[in-house]
Amino acid sequence: MVKKTFILFLAINSFVLSAQVNFEASVSKSKLALNERLRIDFVMNQNGDNFSPPEFENFQIIGGPNQSIKTSYVNGERKFSKTYSYFLKPLKKGKLSINQASIEIDGEIYKSLQIEVLITDSVKQPSDSTTQYYNDDDIELRALISKGSPYLNEPITVVYKLYYKAPINISDARETETPKFKDFWSQTIKIPQLKVTREIYKGQNYNVVEWRKVVLYPQKIGELEISPLSLNLVLDVPTDKRDFFGNVIYDQTSQIISTGMRRIIVKDLPQIGKPASFSGAVGNFEFDIILNKNSLRATESFQAELKVKGNGNLKLFDLPDILVPNSMELFEPEREELISTNLSGMSGSVSKFFTVIPRFQGNFPIEEVEFSYFDPDTEKYKVLKSPRLTIDVYDGPVISNTNNNNSNIITSNDSFRFIKLNGNLREVKNDVFFQSQFFYALATTPFILLLSFLLFTAYKRNKKESSSQLIRIEERKIHKMIDSAKESIGDKILFYDKIEKAIIKSLIVKFSIRIEALNKEKIQQIGQEKGLTKDDVLLIIKLIENCEKAKYSRSSDSIMNKDLESAKKVISSILKVKS
Amino acid sequence: MRIIFFILLIFSNTQNGDDLFKESNDLYTNGDYQNAVEGYLDILKSGFESAELYFNIGNSFYKLNNIPESNYYYEKAKSISPNDDDILTNLSFAQNLRIDKIETLPVTDIQNLKLSILDLLSEKGWSFMLIILIWMTCFAFILYIFSNDSKFKRSFFSISLLFLILSSFTLFVNIEKKKNSEIKYAIIYDKEIEVWSEPNNISELKFLLHEGTKVKQIDVIEDWINIQLENGTIGWIQSSSLRILD
Numbered sequence: 001m002v003k004k005t006f007i008l009f010l011a012i013n014s015f016v017l018s019a020q021v022n023f024e025a026s027v028s029k030s031k032l033a034l035n036e037r038l039r040i041d042f043v044m045n046q047n048g049d050n051f052s053p054p055e056f057e058n059f060q061i062i063g064g065p066n067q068s069i070k071t072s073y074v075n076g077e078r079k080f081s082k083t084y085s086y087f088l089k090p091l092k093k094g095k096l097s098i099n100q101a102s103i104e105i106d107g108e109i110y111k112s113l114q115i116e117v118l119i120t121d122s123v124k125q126p127s128d129s130t131t132q133y134y135n136d137d138d139i140e141l142r143a144l145i146s147k148g149s150p151y152l153n154e155p156i157t158v159v160y161k162l163y164y165k166a167p168i169n170i171s172d173a174r175e176t177e178t179p180k181f182k183d184f185w186s187q188t189i190k191i192p193q194l195k196v197t198r199e200i201y202k203g204q205n206y207n208v209v210e211w212r213k214v215v216l217y218p219q220k221i222g223e224l225e226i227s228p229l230s231l232n233l234v235l236d237v238p239t240d241k242r243d244f245f246g247n248v249i250y251d252q253t254s255q256i257i258s259t260g261m262r263r264i265i266v267k268d269l270p271q272i273g274k275p276a277s278f279s280g281a282v283g284n285f286e287f288d289i290i291l292n293k294n295s296l297r298a299t300e301s302f303q304a305e306l307k308v309k310g311n312g313n314l315k316l317f318d319l320p321d322i323l324v325p326n327s328m329e330l331f332e333p334e335r336e337e338l339i340s341t342n343l344s345g346m347s348g349s350v351s352k353f354f355t356v357i358p359r360f361q362g363n364f365p366i367e368e369v370e371f372s373y374f375d376p377d378t379e380k381y382k383v384l385k386s387p388r389l390t391i392d393v394y395d396g397p398v399i400s401n402t403n404n405n406n407s408n409i410i411t412s413n414d415s416f417r418f419i420k421l422n423g424n425l426r427e428v429k430n431d432v433f434f435q436s437q438f439f440y441a442l443a444t445t446p447f448i449l450l451l452s453f454l455l456f457t458a459y460k461r462n463k464k465e466s467s468s469q470l471i472r473i474e475e476r477k478i479h480k481m482i483d484s485a486k487e488s489i490g491d492k493i494l495f496y497d498k499i500e501k502a503i504i505k506s507l508i509v510k511f512s513i514r515i516e517a518l519n520k521e522k523i524q525q526i527g528q529e530k531g532l533t534k535d536d537v538l539l540i541i542k543l544i545e546n547c548e549k550a551k552y553s554r555s556s557d558s559i560m561n562k563d564l565e566s567a568k569k570v571i572s573s574i575l576k577v578k579s
Numbered sequence: 580m581r582i583i584f585f586i587l588l589i590f591s592n593t594q595n596g597d598d599l600f601k602e603s604n605d606l607y608t609n610g611d612y613q614n615a616v617e618g619y620l621d622i623l624k625s626g627f628e629s630a631e632l633y634f635n636i637g638n639s640f641y642k643l644n645n646i647p648e649s650n651y652y653y654e655k656a657k658s659i660s661p662n663d664d665d666i667l668t669n670l671s672f673a674q675n676l677r678i679d680k681i682e683t684l685p686v687t688d689i690q691n692l693k694l695s696i697l698d699l700l701s702e703k704g705w706s707f708m709l710i711i712l713i714w715m716t717c718f719a720f721i722l723y724i725f726s727n728d729s730k731f732k733r734s735f736f737s738i739s740l741l742f743l744i745l746s747s748f749t750l751f752v753n754i755e756k757k758k759n760s761e762i763k764y765a766i767i768y769d770k771e772i773e774v775w776s777e778p779n780n781i782s783e784l785k786f787l788l789h790e791g792t793k794v795k796q797i798d799v800i801e802d803w804i805n806i807q808l809e810n811g812t813i814g815w816i817q818s819s820s821l822r823i824l825d
Contacts, residue, residue, distance in 0.1 A: 323789065326680035362672050365644045367770070390644060398671055416672050417665040419607050419638045420631035423600040428628045432760075434706040434753050442710045446717030453721050 025112035035256035048105035063087035122258035153282035155345030177230035230258040281373035283312015289386035298396020361396035500547035630659035646791035678789035712746035774814035778803030
């Protein structure tokens with residue numbers, strides 16, 4: 001029972017199998033590099049017509065379509081398979097899809113499934129070749145980098161060499177991927193004609209072609225990538241067939257060969273000992289300053305040339321500037337390069353020309369200019385200094401930019417003055433006279449003097465004024481006395497007494513004599529001193545005598561009147577006397 | 580006795596200084612500027628000075644192409660005798676050597692007049708002038724008081740008034756001169772120095788100055804000096820790169 005069912009099942013199964021049409025597409029690999037190849041097979045198990053392949057966008061058909069039919073009998077059963085194969089080369093990176101293909105079998109159209117393939121960067125050694133008549137070792141593209149970890153701005157060279165050996169011959173080569181030197185300053189050295197040389201590599205003789213030579217100056221520190229160079233080669237490969245004469249028949253095949261991505265590590269220049277004047281020059285240099293004139297007239301021009309000569313990144317750094325005195329006019333410098341590039345890097349000279357016009361006369365220094373560079377061989381910074389030069393400018397104006405009036409007086413053709421021959425030396429005294437104690441003493445003395453003079457004169461005047469006032473009061477009293485004497489004419493004792501008193505008082509007041517000291521001699525003496533006339537003095541004495549006498553003798557009114565008049569006259573002349 | 584000895588000592592010192600001055604002059608004339616400078620500086624060290632001495636030092640340094648020193652000593656000479664033609668001429672020679680080109684701010688005519696009046700006499704000269712004028716004023720006033728004749732009295736009064744006006748003007752000049760003398764100037768001695776916006780190295784770098792340039796000192800904080808250039812810009816520099824003119 002079990003057996004029966006099994007046979008039945010088999011029978012049904014085989015019927016089903018023989019009846020089913022199968023059409024499918026398969027790829028040799030689903031992930032491959034840009035420089036590798038892909039084989040796609042479209043397999044069907046029954047014969048069909050009108051095969052239409054997909055359009056293979058982003059692929060290049062290298063081979064195919066190849067058709068193969070396989071028929072086999074297994075246990076009396078016929079097995080059929082028909083295959084269309086294509087060899088494809090991807091044209092770009094990324095996820096690429098191969099569209100459906102279709103076939104018509106027994107009047108019906110069958111379609112294959114869409115296939116996706118991942119394309120990656122080129123690899124150095126394509127893992128598979130469609131035509132494997134030669135070893136992988138037989139052909140190699142190498143990128144020879146002179147230094148794996150250079151300093152910033154240190155030149156490195158990359159030489160791309162194609163190695164191949166018998167039995168392969170190369171009939172044609174084409175660059176499919178050109179290396180890009182991002183973050184490098186690069187210069188390709190021209191190879192006029194490709195030459196095949198022989199070289200022993202890995203212990204075997206190889207034919208070598210230098211495909212490309214590049215000098216690189218890294219411009220960035222860190223890990224830098226050099227993108228690969230890929231070549232599409234047309235190879236003449238021997239087959240195992242021989243022609244009529246027994247010679248090997250060569251087959252042409254194309255292969256893509258690549259260097260792969262290369263990485264170099266760029267070291268930063270050491271920070272220790274980096275001179276302030278360092279401007280990025282790396283290499284080995286000489287530095288010089290050249291003046292075309294040493295002495296010239298003002299307003300003529302001269303040229304100063306800064307020249308750096310040697311090997312290194314000559315195009316990649318700036319030369320220092322010269323410093324000239326402010327009285328010289330400095331024009332924009334011109335740069336001149338005389339550089340040749342070979343495998344060892346740039347060599348030659350860079351010059352910077354400064355045109356300078358001195359405007360005034362004098363002996364002007366051109367300050368020393370410092371140029372520093374990094375020597376990658378000794379791994380040290382080196383500082384070069386130009387000598388300090390002087391320029392003699394004659395025959396021109398001198399600017400006198402004096403601060404006191406700030407107008408630039410140009411004293412034409414004034415020459416540098418000679419030293420002073422007379423020293424006039426004196427001791428250094430840092431004392432300030434203004435507002436010093438001595439200064440204040442000197443400044444205030446006249447005021448004190450003035451003040452004391454004023455005080456003195458004021459005091460004196462005051463005193464005088466007070467005495468003259470007194471005199472005036474006394475004078476009034478005297479006048480009153482005389483007036484009262486006039487009233488008492490007739491009363492002889494009283495009258496003469498009053499007159500006498502008035503005269504004596506006027507003498508006392510005016511001549512400031514004490515009454516005890518009053519006598520004739522004194523009156524005479526003082527009268528003469530004070531400028532009274534002799535008559536007046538005599539009159540005074542006579543009057544006083546008269547007064548004495550008249551008290552005790554007879555006298556008439558007329559005599560009294562007469563005496564009164566003469567007393568008045570005497571007193572007025574006494575009072576008139578200037579004290 | 581001791582005083583006489585002291586006076587003699589000073590006298591002999593001056594004598595030595597004069598001899599050294601003459602010797603240095605001879606060295607200068609023969610072109611040996613380095614030794615001439617040393618001689619002049621020895622005189623200065625022994626405590627003597629004069630505008631002529633500073634001028635000769637400046638000349639020697641000029642011949643030795645020493646920009647800051649020559650500028651410094653010419654400025655010193657100028658501060659003693661501000662109107663000496665020789666000093667002014669050679670100072671402009673020394674100023675021509677400087678690298679910095681600083682446009683001076685325009686000066687009004689009034690400022691110009693003021694400066695030229697201030698520079699007529701030295702500070703001491705103006706002070707003596709003030710003293711003399713004060714004495715004259717007082718003297719004239721005393722004469723006015725004591726004269727009896729009204730004609731004399733009037734003229735003495737007006738003379739004393741005139742002197743009073745003159746002396747108050749001179750007092751103003753003196754005060755102004757004193758104010759000016761308190762402003763310190765300095766000469767830059769470093770070949771190249773950085774001028775910062777603040778007194779530290781982390782602030783903004785404003786510009787560079789070179790040797791021989793004269794700057795005005797505004798402020799001092801520790802070892803930083805706030806300076807002002809002749810064109811009015813200000814900044815901070817380290818005091819070690821300056822020498823102050825005092």
